[in-house]
Amino acid sequence: MRRWSARATFVLVGCAVLVPVLFAGLLATAGLVMVGIGGAVVTVAALYWFLSRRGFLRAAAAVVAVAAPIVVFILFVRAQLLWVVLLSCGLAALALVCARITLREDDRDTRMPEYPASRPSRPFLIMNPHSGGGKVARFDLRRRAEELGAEVLLLEGPEPIDVVAAARDAVARGADLLGVAGGDGTQALVAGVAAESGVPFLVISAGTRNHFAMDLGLDRDDPGASLDALTDGVELRVDLGVINGRPFVNNASFGVYAELVRSPAYRDDKTATTLQTLPDLLAGQTGSRLVAHIGDTVVDGPQAVLVSNNPYGSGDLAGLSRRARIDRGVLGAVALSVASTRQAIDLLRVGRFRQLVQQTTREVVVDADTHTIPVGVDGESLLLTTPVRCTITPGALRVRVPRTRPGTPAPTPAVDWIRLRERARGPRHSAESPSGT
Numbered sequence: 001m002r003r004w005s006a007r008a009t010f011v012l013v014g015c016a017v018l019v020p021v022l023f024a025g026l027l028a029t030a031g032l033v034m035v036g037i038g039g040a041v042v043t044v045a046a047l048y049w050f051l052s053r054r055g056f057l058r059a060a061a062a063v064v065a066v067a068a069p070i071v072v073f074i075l076f077v078r079a080q081l082l083w084v085v086l087l088s089c090g091l092a093a094l095a096l097v098c099a100r101i102t103l104r105e106d107d108r109d110t111r112m113p114e115y116p117a118s119r120p121s122r123p124f125l126i127m128n129p130h131s132g133g134g135k136v137a138r139f140d141l142r143r144r145a146e147e148l149g150a151e152v153l154l155l156e157g158p159e160p161i162d163v164v165a166a167a168r169d170a171v172a173r174g175a176d177l178l179g180v181a182g183g184d185g186t187q188a189l190v191a192g193v194a195a196e197s198g199v200p201f202l203v204i205s206a207g208t209r210n211h212f213a214m215d216l217g218l219d220r221d222d223p224g225a226s227l228d229a230l231t232d233g234v235e236l237r238v239d240l241g242v243i244n245g246r247p248f249v250n251n252a253s254f255g256v257y258a259e260l261v262r263s264p265a266y267r268d269d270k271t272a273t274t275l276q277t278l279p280d281l282l283a284g285q286t287g288s289r290l291v292a293h294i295g296d297t298v299v300d301g302p303q304a305v306l307v308s309n310n311p312y313g314s315g316d317l318a319g320l321s322r323r324a325r326i327d328r329g330v331l332g333a334v335a336l337s338v339a340s341t342r343q344a345i346d347l348l349r350v351g352r353f354r355q356l357v358q359q360t361t362r363e364v365v366v367d368a369d370t371h372t373i374p375v376g377v378d379g380e381s382l383l384l385t386t387p388v389r390c391t392i393t394p395g396a397l398r399v400r401v402p403r404t405r406p407g408t409p410a411p412t413p414a415v416d417w418i419r420l421r422e423r424a425r426g427p428r429h430s431a432e433s434p435s436g437t
Contacts, residue, residue, distance in 0.1 A: 006102040006423035012095035019088045024081050032081060039072035041345055048344035051275075052282045058275075096415065102423050103413040111408070112327050114234040117200065117400055120177035123150040123230055124170035125202065126163055126190060128182035130155075132223075135206040139224045141181055148230045151175070155182070167193040175199065177230075177400065181206035181223060184250050185380040188212075192247030195240050195396040202229055202400045209379070212249045215323045216399060217407040228402035238326040240396040241309035243377060244384050248309060252390060253376040254366050255304040259287045261381045262374040282339065288368035292335050295361035299335040302357075307364045307390045308332040313412060322408060329394035330360040364390040 020029040046068065049061035076082040125145050129136045136142060142152050151170070155161050167178050167190045178194045179202030180187045187203060194201035205213035206223040216236065219225040241248040259281055265273045281287050282303060292299040299305075310323045311332025323332075335357040338344050343355050366373070367387040375384050 002102050002423050003426045005098045006420050009095050009098040009102060009420055010424060012091050012098060016088045016091035016095060019091065020081075020084050023084050028079070028081065031079075032076070032085060035072055035075055036085075039068050040348060042068040044345055044348060045341050048338070048341050051278050054276075054279055099415045099420055100413055103416060103419060112236050112238070112325050114236065117229075117233045117235045119231060119233075120200065120400075121149070122175050123148075123177040123179060123202070124153070124167070124175035125150045125179040125181065125204070126153050126155065126166060126186070127180075127204075127206070128155045128186060131182040131186075132206050132208050132210075135223050136181055139206070139222070141204065141206060141223060141227070144224055144227055145230075148227060150179075150230065155186075164189050164193055168197075171197045171199060177202055179204060179400075181226075183207040184209070184212050184378040188247050188249045188378050191240060191249055191397055194398070195247070195393070198398075200235060200398045200400040202226065212378075215326055215408065216401055217405050218401065219406050225402060225405070228404070229400045232403050233400045234403050236327070236399045236401055237395040238397045238399050239309055239329055240393045241307070241331065241390060242393060243307075243375070243390045244388055246377065246382075248378050250378050251306055251308040252378075252388075253304070253306050254292075254373065254388070255287070255290060255302060256281050257304060258374040258376045258381065261376055262383075288370045288373045290373070291367045292333075292357075293365040293367070294333045294335060294357060294359050295363070297357060297359060299337065299357050301339065302335040302337045303339065304334075304336045305364075305366055306332075306334045307366075309392065311360050324408070327395065328360075329392060330362060331364055331390060331392050332358075332360055333364050334358050362392055366390075 020032055024032065043065055046061045046065035050058055050065060053061060073082070076085055123145075127136045127141060127145075136154075142154065145152050153161070153166055153170075155163070163180075163186055170178065171193065177200045178190055178197075180190045181204035184207060187207070191201050203213050203216060203218060204223050204226040205218050205220045207213070210218075210220045213220055213226070216238075241252070243252050256278070260274055260277060263273055263277065290302055290305060292302055292305045308323070308331065310326045310328050310330065312323055337355050338347065346355050365387050370386065372383050372385055373388065375382050375388060
């Protein structure tokens with residue numbers, strides 16, 4: 001099956017290239033390519049100006065960003081070649097589907113190993129009744145947990161509760177499992193206590209986004225289903241990120257995004273605050289100048305850096321999607337440097353090595369020209385002392401999950417033409433010479 005899908009990939013790519021040449025001619029095909037590339041360059045440049053300028057220039061850039069694709073479309077229609085472009089793009093899309101079918105990894109390699117787990121006798125759960133718009137009350141999580149023998153601490157009252165101290169106190173009193181129904185930031189703090197104490201950790205998907213729960217394969221629509229892990233659960237051994245001594249389960253962001261969420265006005269009006277602040281941030285007039293040390297690679301002056309507990313998919317540079325696994329023992333690191341229109345256009349180039357660095361490593365150090373910098377850690381805005389050091393602790397966390405859960409889909413593989421060619425050729429059989437005298 002994979003051999004034929006690999007061969008179909010190359011056939012479809014060839015057809016996508018030949019269709020314009022056969023039906024439009026070589027000269028017209030060159031014109032189509034030039035118009036398409038020109039439209040993309042103008043659109044990207046205009047979008048960058050829209051984000052990096054104010055006033056009349058921003059308004060003009062918005063008009064150009066909208067008009068450029070429309071002009072390209074009109075030119076294709078007037079040349080009566082729109083159908084050729086659409087057919088070629090359709091064949092290329094089918095080729096991409098076949099390529100990903102061919103390269104999709106085996107399920108056993110994309111799923112984290114499960115380990116047997118005994119039922120805890122004294123589970124201790126921390127629940128935030130305000131998280132996720134009140135999911136704790138809406139799904140009656142406290143009562144259901146207490147019926148299963150858990151001690152529950154609600155984060156309510158006039159005084160803030162130190163969840164780290166509460167978790168450590170519970171372990172000292174004999175708790176043999178710690179769990180959290182709340183946001184990823186609270187999850188990370190209590191997960192750190194569970195890791196240092198060697199007790200299992202339970203994630204209850206009662207937060208707003210629940211990225212950690214999603215990557216564990218939990219049901220985000222039914223937080224109560226997470227409680228099944230108390231009676232019929234298995235364990236996953238996952239990694240834990242550490243940033244300046246503080247644990248994180250998802251990611252830490254530096255640069256533009258961290259500066260934006262630090263602003264008090266951001267919570268009241270995200271769009272207006274972003275548009276007002278971005279020009280100065282992109283020009284380096286406000287915020288700190290960063291230097292990111294990603295393994296042996298040094299990135300000087302990036303506008304944004306994302307460090308994640310295990311890498312996200314190759315098409316997800318903002319940490320908004322899934323991680324295939326959280327037990328690879330490496331950090332994912334993405335650094336983006338776009339300080340000019342030319343650098344923004346360079347992102348269209350294949351490779352993008354200069355403006356975009358994407359690697360895996362065991363350590364990332366972010367330094368700056370200031371003593372402290374804002375960092376977004378698992379969705380919370382913090383001010384950390386520089387240099388900020390991010391590391392990974394492999395297999396530090398024993399996460400208890402229900403035996404029956406939705407699970408995680410297989411990741412979308414990046415297109416690797418060398419592997420595709422090997423698949424298309426099929427297995428190589430070596431002829432053995434008969435021995436004898």
